[in-house]
Amino acid sequence: MNKTIIININGIVFHIEEDAYEILKNYMTDVKRHFMNSADSLEITTDIENRIAEMFSEILERENKQVIVEHDVSQVIEQMGSVADFENADDTGKSGPYNYSTEGRRLFRDPDDHLVAGVCAGIANYFDIDAVWVRLAFALFLPVGGTGLLLYIILWIVIPKAVTRADRMAMKGEKQNLQGFKKNLEDELSSVRQNISNFGDEARPFVYKARDFTGDFFHHLGIFLGGAGRLFVKMLGVFILICCLSLTVFLIVALVALLAFGQFAPFHDLPFNLIRHSHAELLYISAFLAAFIPLLSIIFLTLKGVFNTGSVSRSTGSTILVIWLCSLCIFIYYTAQIALNFKESAQFSENISLKPVNGNTYYLKLNDVKYFSKQDSIRLNIKGLAPGVKITEDPYEYNDFNHFNYRRVHINIEKSDVSQPVLVETFKAKGRSYDDALLNVRNTKYRFVQQDSVLKFDYRLYADRDDLWHDEELYITLKVPLNALVVIDDKLNDMIQGQSIYECKQVDKKENLPYATFIMTNNGLQCKIDTVVTAKKDSVKTAKADTTVAQE
Amino acid sequence: MIVENTQTQMRKGILEYCILSIIAKGETYASDIIAELKKAQLLVVEGTLYPLLTRLKNNGLLTYNWVESTSGPPRKYYILSDEGRSVLHQLDKTWEELAFAVQTAIGERKQ
Numbered sequence: 001m002n003k004t005i006i007i008n009i010n011g012i013v014f015h016i017e018e019d020a021y022e023i024l025k026n027y028m029t030d031v032k033r034h035f036m037n038s039a040d041s042l043e044i045t046t047d048i049e050n051r052i053a054e055m056f057s058e059i060l061e062r063e064n065k066q067v068i069v070e071h072d073v074s075q076v077i078e079q080m081g082s083v084a085d086f087e088n089a090d091d092t093g094k095s096g097p098y099n100y101s102t103e104g105r106r107l108f109r110d111p112d113d114h115l116v117a118g119v120c121a122g123i124a125n126y127f128d129i130d131a132v133w134v135r136l137a138f139a140l141f142l143p144v145g146g147t148g149l150l151l152y153i154i155l156w157i158v159i160p161k162a163v164t165r166a167d168r169m170a171m172k173g174e175k176q177n178l179q180g181f182k183k184n185l186e187d188e189l190s191s192v193r194q195n196i197s198n199f200g201d202e203a204r205p206f207v208y209k210a211r212d213f214t215g216d217f218f219h220h221l222g223i224f225l226g227g228a229g230r231l232f233v234k235m236l237g238v239f240i241l242i243c244c245l246s247l248t249v250f251l252i253v254a255l256v257a258l259l260a261f262g263q264f265a266p267f268h269d270l271p272f273n274l275i276r277h278s279h280a281e282l283l284y285i286s287a288f289l290a291a292f293i294p295l296l297s298i299i300f301l302t303l304k305g306v307f308n309t310g311s312v313s314r315s316t317g318s319t320i321l322v323i324w325l326c327s328l329c330i331f332i333y334y335t336a337q338i339a340l341n342f343k344e345s346a347q348f349s350e351n352i353s354l355k356p357v358n359g360n361t362y363y364l365k366l367n368d369v370k371y372f373s374k375q376d377s378i379r380l381n382i383k384g385l386a387p388g389v390k391i392t393e394d395p396y397e398y399n400d401f402n403h404f405n406y407r408r409v410h411i412n413i414e415k416s417d418v419s420q421p422v423l424v425e426t427f428k429a430k431g432r433s434y435d436d437a438l439l440n441v442r443n444t445k446y447r448f449v450q451q452d453s454v455l456k457f458d459y460r461l462y463a464d465r466d467d468l469w470h471d472e473e474l475y476i477t478l479k480v481p482l483n484a485l486v487v488i489d490d491k492l493n494d495m496i497q498g499q500s501i502y503e504c505k506q507v508d509k510k511e512n513l514p515y516a517t518f519i520m521t522n523n524g525l526q527c528k529i530d531t532v533v534t535a536k537k538d539s540v541k542t543a544k545a546d547t548t549v550a551q552e
Numbered sequence: 553m554i555v556e557n558t559q560t561q562m563r564k565g566i567l568e569y570c571i572l573s574i575i576a577k578g579e580t581y582a583s584d585i586i587a588e589l590k591k592a593q594l595l596v597v598e599g600t601l602y603p604l605l606t607r608l609k610n611n612g613l614l615t616y617n618w619v620e621s622t623s624g625p626p627r628k629y630y631i632l633s634d635e636g637r638s639v640l641h642q643l644d645k646t647w648e649e650l651a652f653a654v655q656t657a658i659g660e661r662k663q
Contacts (some may be wrong), residue, residue, distance in 0.1 A: 010625050031599070040606045047602040050625045051582065081597020 004067050009053040010046065014060075016068040024052075024073050030083040037170060052076055108162035108171040116218050119155045122162070125171050156222060237306030244299045248292065255288040274338050274469060283334045289327035293320055342471060346437035347428040354421040357453045360484045362421065363515075364411075366491040367449055367456035407444070407461035409474045411495045413486060413518070413525045416479035423448065426475040427461075440470040448476075457492065486518040486525065499525060567594055569647065571604060572632065572640045575614065579629040605630060613639055 003018045016024065031048060035041040055076045056068055105128075110121035113131060120138060124131035141148030162168045259281060275283060297320075303309055312320075416422055427444055431437030444463050449456040461474050480486060493501045504516040504527035519528040567589075574580060574588050582601060589595040608614045613636035616628040632640065 012625055035603070038603070040603070040610065043606050044602045047582070047606070047628065048599055050627075051598060051602075053625050054583075054621065054627070079598055081599035085597045086600055086603075 009049050009056075012053045012057070014053070014056055014068055015066055016073075017070065020068055020070040020073045023070060023077070027073075027077050027082075031086075034083050034086055048080065052080065055079065105172070106167075106170040107159055108167050109156070109159050110168075110171065111161055112168070114215060116152070116214060117156045117222075118161070119152055119159060122159060122171060123155075153222075153225075156218075157226065233306055237302050240302045241299060244295050244302070248295050248299075251288055251292050251295070255284060258284045274341075275334075279334060282330065286327040286330035286334070289323060290331045293324040293327075296320070340432050341436075341468070342430045343432055344434045344437045345428060345430045345471075346434055346441050347426055348438070348441055349424055349426045352423040352425065352448065354423055354450055354455070355452075356420060359453065360481065361453055362478075362480055362484060362486050363454045364478075364486060364488045364492055365454055365456050366489055367447060367458045407463070407469075407472045407474075409446070409457065409460055409476060409495050410497050411457065411476045411478060411492065412497045413478045413480065413499070413520075415520055415522070415524060416481050419481050421481065421484070422479040423455075424477040424479070426477070427472070428475070429470045429472040431470055437470070440472065444472050444474070446474055457495065459491075459495065480520050482520055482522065484520045485528065486520065487515050488518065490514050490516075499527075503527070563594060568604065568608065569640075569643045570594060571601075571608065572613065572636060572643065575630050576632050576637070576640055579617065579619075579631050581627055581629055585630075608636075612636070 004015045005018055005021045007014050007016055007021065007024075028045075028049070032041070032045050035044050038044065056072065059072050059075070060066065060068070105126050107126045108122050109118040110125055110131075111118055113121040115121075115135065120134040121131040124134045138148045138152055141151070160167075162171045300312055304311060425446065425448070427441045427446075429437055429440040429444065431440045440463075444461045446461050447458045455478070457476070461472050463472065488496060488499075488501055490501055499518065501516040504518065505511050505513060507527055508516065508529050510516075517528045518525045520526075570589065570592065571585060574585050582605065583598065585605075586595065586598045586601055589601070595601060605614065609616065609630075612633055614630050615633050616630045618626045619629050621627045
C-alpha cells in the first residue's frame with residue numbers, strides 16, 4: 001500500500017505514487033535548472049512536460065492501470081534523457097544562436113581564472129571588480145588568526161563551481177539581448193582569451209602546472225575534509241554523549257546516596273560538616289538539578305545537532321529552564337549562607353600554670369584516652385564493658401588522617417621568662433558575627449593532662465557532635481625554662497610547630513627510638529645531640545639505657 | 553578525445569539537416585522524429601530534441617500546428633516554413649557536394 005499524490009501536468013491530472021513523484025520532481029527541477037538560462041526555457045520545458053504527460057497517458061492506457069509508479073517514471077526519464085545527456089548535446093548549442101538572458105549576477109567559483117579554487121575570482125566577478133583586490137584582502141586576513149583561510153575554505157565549500165557556459169555567463173552577469181552583435185563579440189573575446197591563455201600556457205608552463213596541481217590538491221583535500229569532518233563531528237558527538245551520560249549516572253548515584261545516607265555521612269569531613277542536616281536535602285536536590293539540567297541540555301543539543309534526532313517541545317524547555325533557575329537560586333542562597341558563617345573570627349587565650357617538674361625534663365605525649373560525655377557513656381553502655389577495658393583514640397592506629405586537618409591543634413614550644421613552665425591555649429573560631437564566632441570558640445573543648453613530668457595532649461579540639469565546623473583551631477604555647485629537656489613523642493610530630501621530630505632523630509642517629517629529645521636554649525628549642533653517640537657503640541647502649549631509665 | 557570531438561562535430565552538422573529532411577515529408581510529431589533519428593542512431597534521448605526544434609523554429613525554418621490528441625495534451629506538429637524549404641534545398645546541394653567529396657577521398661583510399 002502506497003500513498004499517492006495527484007499532480008497536474010499542463011491541465012492533465014495524474015495519480016502518482018509518492019516515491020515516483022519525488023523522482024519526477026527532482027528530474028523536472030534539474031531540467032528546468034538546465035534550461036534556466038535559455039530564452040526559450042519556458043517553451044522547451046513545456047514541450048518536455050507535455051511529452052511526459054503524453055507518455056504517462058500512454059503507459060496508463062496500455063497497462064490499464066490508474067496510478068503512475070516509480071518504474072514508469074524511470075522509464076519515461078530514460079526515454080526523455082537525463083540532464084547529463086542534455087549537457088552532452090549542449091555542445092551543439094554552443095555554436096548556435098543560443099539566447100542567454102540573466103537577470104543580475106550569480107555567485108560562482110571561477111574555473112577559468114583561479115589560483116586555488118577560484119573563490120576570489122568568483123567574488124570579484126560578482127562585484128565586478130578586479131580579482132587582485134579580493135585576493136589581496138584574503139591575503140591580509142590570512143595572518144589574523146587564520147580567518148582568511150577559514151573563510152576561504154567555507155566559501156569554497158558553499159559556492160558552486162561555474163561548470164556550464166550558462167553558469168559562467170551568469171557569474172559575469174552577461175546579457176545577450178542583441179543576439180548577433182553580442183554573440184560575435186563574445187566569440188571574438190573568447191577566442192582572444194583562448195589565445196592569451198594559450199600564450200600563457202606556453203610562456204609560463206610551470207606556473208600553470210603548479211596552479212593546476214594546487215587546485216587539484218585542494219579540490220581533493222576539500223572532498224577529504226568534507227567526509228572526514230562529518231566523521232569527526234560524529235565521533236565528537238559520541239564522545240560528548242558518553243561523557244555527559246557518565247556524569248549523569250554519577251550525579252544520580254551521588255544524589256540517591258546523599259538523600260539516603262546523608263545523615264550518616266562522616267561529620268568531620270568536608271563538606272558535610274558545613275551543612276545543617278535540616279537543610280541538607282534541599283541543598284542536595286538543588287545542587288543536583290543545577291548540575292543535571294545543563295548536562296541534559298548538552299545531551300539533547302548533541303543529539304539534535306549531530307545525529308538529528310530527539311527534540312524537546314518549547315513548553316517543556318521553558319519549564320525545565322525555570323526549574324533550573326530556581327534550583328540554581330536555592331543552591332547559591334545556601335552556599336552564600338554557609339560562606340557567611342565564616343565572615344568573622346574570634347579567639348581567646350587561657351593561661352594554665354603547670355605544676356613544677358622535677359629534673360627539668362618534660363615528656364610530651366599524645367593523649368590517647370577517649371573521653372565520653374555522660375550521655376554518650378550511658379548510650380553506649382561504657383560501664384557494661386568488661387572491667388579493665390579502656391577505650392582509646394589513636395589516629396595513627398586507625399589511619400584516620402582526616403582528623404589531623406579537622407579542628408587542629410598546633411603546639412609551639414618557647415622559652416619561659418620565669419622558672420615555672422606555663423601553658424597558653426589560644427582558641428580560634430569563625431562565625432557569622434563576632435558574637436557567634438566567640439560562642440563557637442567557647443563551644444570547643446580541649447583536654448590537656450599533666451601527670452608529673454608527662455604532658456599529654458589531645459590531637460584535636462572537640463565540639464558537640466552535632467555542631468558544624470567553624471574553622472576551630474587551637475594554638476598551644478608551652479613555655480619551658482632555659483636548659484629544660486623536652487622529650488617529644490613521634491605521634492606529636494604533626495602538631496609541633498617549627499621542629500621536626502624525625503629530623504632530630506636522624507641527626508641524633510636514634511631513628512629507632514619512638515621519641516626525640518630537644519633542649520631549650522637562649523635561641524629557642526634545639527635538637528639535643530648526644531656527643532657520646534659518635535664515640536663508641538658501647539656508650540650508645542649506655543646512653544640509651546640511661547634515657548630509658550630516666551623516662552620510666 | 554579528438555576522435556570523439558570529430559564525431560560529435562560531424563553528427564552535429566548532419567543532425568539539423570536530418571531533422572529538416574524528416575519534417576519535410578509532412579506534418580511530423582516530435583516522437584516520430586525521435587523514432588527516425590533513433591533508427592539512424594543520431595539521437596538517443598527525446599529531451600535533447602526539444603531545444604533543437606525550438607531553435608530551428610526561432611530561426612524561422614519551422615512552424616507548428618496544435619493538434620488535439622486522444623491521449624494526453626494537444627500535440628505540436630511541426631512543418632517546414634518556406635524559408636526552411638529553401639534552406640533544406642541549399643543543404644541538399646551542400647550534402648551532395650560533401651558526399652561527393654567524401655566519396656572521392658574515401659574511394660581513393662579504399663582502392
